[in-house]
Amino acid sequence: MVYRYNEIVQTSEVAPPTPGRPRSEAARRAVLHAVDDMLVEVGYAAMTMKGIAERAGVGRQTVYRWWSTKAQILLEACVDDARSELTTPRRGDAQRNLLDYLVALTEFLTGSPAGLAYRALLGEAQHDPEVRELLCTADVLAEPTQIVLDRVRPVAPAMPEDRLAATQLYGPILAQVLTTGSGLTRSLLKTHANSLLYAWQS
């Protein structure tokens, strides 16, 4: 689970008050917003800790105090958006459940700031194992995919175990975006969904 600011413990108790000046919520938000904006404006590579601090109007030390790397900031900035963008309403039709998800995923990966962030992080993960771990624990794709699979499973008796089924479902879409930069057309997504469903129903 990702760090959440002033996270409330799940009992009825609140966090014990610490001495000293409390963390500035304004500074935190300024940093997250700065990261969001800069990602689309200058791109991941040109985004620096120094630049983020200046853009956020925040001291450099304040950034380092709460996050070690720009990947951490980016993850915190996008994970909630990602989750909501990848959640599709339940449909009666299994094929429609899959298609809706594939469309949402494609839009997420190609059009959304959160998706752009996810791709940047996934890219960084190929260079830096820590980022990969960060990304795995946040589970951005796995969770929403699982929900969709659970909806479909009742009518897909031949569906393989979750891990493979998930990667069969979103793998082609993700690979397509990562390698070419753009997604599949809606009609190809439909073909893909039908393919899988046919195979899983066997």
Added chain:
Amino acid sequence: MVYRYNEIVQTSEVAPPTPGRPRSEAARRAVLHAVDDMLVEVGYAAMTMKGIAERAGVGRQTVYRWWSTKAQILLEACVDDARSELTTPRRGDAQRNLLDYLVALTEFLTGSPAGLAYRALLGEAQHDPEVRELLCTADVLAEPTQIVLDRVRPVAPAMPEDRLAATQLYGPILAQVLTTGSGLTRSLLKTHANSLLYAWQS
């Protein structure tokens, strides 16, 4: 097609001699080897143009003269290896053709230096459009995949158009490696191959 040193045109003519001292083949090879070694030793992120030059025992300017970025060097260093590692011998059995390829791809992506390089480049491509373009023109995965699909197509009448079929085939494997860092087991690969073949044969 990637730059090839002293590339001989395919006719009987050779390249016209340019004035001045010719490029040093030794320096070129030293750089490519240095990049190969450093990628596995220190990783992509810690690899710098300066470090490459020093490791290769080569002037910094010499590196910049022939390559703009470490991505270019890496691509030139790995593209041939990649192609050969992803080429599987033709089999009589369609399912075996697919499985062999999926196994080779998984080993390439998880075990081979060239595959490590490819992943690093694909990661960098998420940060830098120029790297993506470089990677697209080199076509590392597309070409070998196409060969396998062509072998299978005669017995797979429902196989969709090439682009989608290719991404259905290698997408799950690639996605799995990129997101988790490790590949699918052989038995899951077999299941995946069977799934696809079943769907494509209907």
Added chain:
Amino acid sequence: MVYRYNEIVQTSEVAPPTPGRPRSEAARRAVLHAVDDMLVEVGYAAMTMKGIAERAGVGRQTVYRWWSTKAQILLEACVDDARSELTTPRRGDAQRNLLDYLVALTEFLTGSPAGLAYRALLGEAQHDPEVRELLCTADVLAEPTQIVLDRVRPVAPAMPEDRLAATQLYGPILAQVLTTGSGLTRSLLKTHANSLLYAWQS
């Protein structure tokens, strides 16, 4: 007037505190000392900004932050020494006043580190107008010469205006050192002083 670190304004007020970490006096001194040492050890030409920083155990940016060129550092490092070395005590005898000054000047130019620095700067000034300006504003020779001239003027009614008188006094000594690298002997200095005094007394 040359920049002086943390220069206190001459009233009772101090400089208003600037935000951020204050400049490190230790780093400033380390740079000035490094420059002093390196000038005599390796010479002006072989002295580089990089070398100065390393010798001083200081970051390169820290040097550039406070000085643009090695000439500036050198000037700041030597101007105070120069002034004190060129200041001779007042004598009753006019001829002795001149001679003492000429001797001090010769020793300064040929034997003192500060004088070595001055010659290097004067040399650089022939290549770079900015250095000349720097040197003019610092007024290394003009001021001490003026003091001596003022002492002598009462008994030298024919002494020309200051600029010419000064250059008549120190010009031969300076020219001798610059062109040959070594100074005039004491007896020639005496002859020179007598010559001038005779002409100025007319």
Added chain:
Amino acid sequence: MVYRYNEIVQTSEVAPPTPGRPRSEAARRAVLHAVDDMLVEVGYAAMTMKGIAERAGVGRQTVYRWWSTKAQILLEACVDDARSELTTPRRGDAQRNLLDYLVALTEFLTGSPAGLAYRALLGEAQHDPEVRELLCTADVLAEPTQIVLDRVRPVAPAMPEDRLAATQLYGPILAQVLTTGSGLTRSLLKTHANSLLYAWQS
């Protein structure tokens, strides 16, 4: 004595022909002209061996084959001009002989390309002993000054030995130009000449 291209031995014989391709006079002249031009166009500091070669349309190695440093080229390029510009016609009047020389010297140092070169070399000599030696052997100022002194000596019985007299004569002018960048006015030159003559006649 400075190197002179294809210097003819003083007997009636010509130099024995050496084997191989003879040195290109065109290349030599191109280099000297390039140096002349670049000195006034970009200044001494910005003049590089590489730039000289390119400007002259000459190979880099060709420059290095015949000269080690830009100082050597500059000296060869300007020494003849310097000598002729500093030679004044003999006058009957001693004071006029001095004044003419001082004026010529001032114009040389402030207005002539050859004088600019001389100042640059003298500047460089403060950083590099080899350049000083080069400059001393070429004797740019000493020789013409000596000629003038010899003309004046008959009517100046108190003139000190040559070295001091020369430096008394030209030192103030040289010092003035080196320190301020501009020369003394004609009327000050006149005053200076009179001063010296008065002292030397006593």
Added chain:
DNA sequence: ATCTAACCGAGACGGTACGTCACGTCTTACA
């Protein structure tokens, strides 16, 4: 109403890689 401790901004610090430039040497083909 202090006191104290952790926060905040600003910015200098020692490092290090960046991409460029010139150095002086070398290796070609040609004259």
Added chain:
DNA sequence: TGTAAGACGTGACGTACCGTCTCGGTTAGAT
């Protein structure tokens, strides 16, 4: 052999960002 061309290894250039540190100042709860 001399020449123009140009690649070579070397190393300084001035800039940018790294992550740390040191200031003055702020903001709370505890005394």
